[in-house]
Amino acid sequence: MLGVGIIGCGALGSILAKEIDIGEAGEVRLVGVLDKKMEAAEKLSKTLRKKPKIFKTIEEMLADKEIDIVVETASQEAVRQYSEKILKAGKDLVILSVGALADKKLLSSLIKIAKKTGKKIYVPSGAILGVDGIKAISMREVDEVLIITRKPPRALSYSEYVKRKRIDLKKMRHPKVIFEGPAKEAVKFFPASVNVAATVSLAGVGFDKTKVKIIVDPTLKRNIHEIHIRGVAGEYSIIAKNLPTAESAKTSMLAALSTVRLLKSLQEPLKIGE
Numbered sequence: 534m535l536g537v538g539i540i541g542c543g544a545l546g547s548i549l550a551k552e553i554d555i556g557e558a559g560e561v562r563l564v565g566v567l568d569k570k571m572e573a574a575e576k577l578s579k580t581l582r583k584k585p586k587i588f589k590t591i592e593e594m595l596a597d598k599e600i601d602i603v604v605e606t607a608s609q610e611a612v613r614q615y616s617e618k619i620l621k622a623g624k625d626l627v628i629l630s631v632g633a634l635a636d637k638k639l640l641s642s643l644i645k646i647a648k649k650t651g652k653k654i655y656v657p658s659g660a661i662l663g664v665d666g667i668k669a670i671s672m673r674e675v676d677e678v679l680i681i682t683r684k685p686p687r688a689l690s691y692s693e694y695v696k697r698k699r700i701d702l703k704k705m706r707h708p709k710v711i712f713e714g715p716a717k718e719a720v721k722f723f724p725a726s727v728n729v730a731a732t733v734s735l736a737g738v739g740f741d742k743t744k745v746k747i748i749v750d751p752t753l754k755r756n757i758h759e760i761h762i763r764g765v766a767g768e769y770s771i772i773a774k775n776l777p778t779a780e781s782a783k784t785s786m787l788a789a790l791s792t793v794r795l796l797k798s799l800q801e802p803l804k805i806g807e
Contacts, residue, residue, distance in 0.1 A: 536601045540605045541568060542574045545606040547577050565587065566587060567590075568607070571589070595622035616654075626643075627656075632727065634731060659791055660785035663760070664733075679745075689711075692726070705749055712745065713745070713747075716741075723747065730745045756783075757773065
């Protein structure tokens with residue numbers, strides 16, 4: 534049975550823990566959880582039938598021999614702080630705050646450590662479809678990759694970029710473009726909202742060449758991602774109209790389910806896609 538540790542007990546971490554608890558991830562056991570807010574970990578534990586350990590530090594989690602793989606669901610900062618330690622401790626790693634990998638130095642270091650330790654780094658498809666197709670298309674010349682993300686105001690209210698630009702989301706009555714630029718900048722300014730851009734960048738032509746447009750739309754009740762790709766292999770468009778989780782307006786249910794599916798696929802002999 535695969536032993537899992539979860540970092541982050543927010544919306545994504547909680548959904549993942551509950552899905553593991555009811556058996557949706559297959560032969561997986563949630564060994565323990567870690568959150569900088571102890572009360573968040575304790576609150577999550579109370580909702581589960583099989584009580585996981587509550588770790589106080591990353592060192593405590595990594596010392597647990599029952600953990601085979603650690604899933605980060607917390608933040609880009611958590612990736613920067615913990616990812617190298619996780620791989621060096623001989624654990625596989627799943628990263629959900631993918632925007633952290635826009636840091637070329639960090640990404641290079643993680644790949645180097647993974648090769649040395651024989652461990653794997655997994656990035657779920659998250660809130661979009663067609664990641665395997667994007668990887669295949671990018672084996673030949675690609676002329677353009679454009680991501681258009683539309684979100685309701687409440688999904689972006691946390692953003693320091695929005696506050697710095699003095700964008701009044703509460704007074705917004707019509708759709709408005711609030712950002713246009715490379716994915717490298719998008720993942721920095723909107724760290725909890727455009728992991729899609731990071732995933733597409735890693736699967737495709739990189740953070741500099743992938744273009745992102747973010748639109749705030751007060752008429753929406755869901756998060757919408759459009760991906761348009763043009764290259765030697767053809768032209769492709771992908772549209773995902775995601776419902777948010779009950780726990781968080783900025784988190785799509787599909788992002789959580791893709792992680793559950795990833796854990797399940799690790800145990801299956803038949804691999805579909807790619």
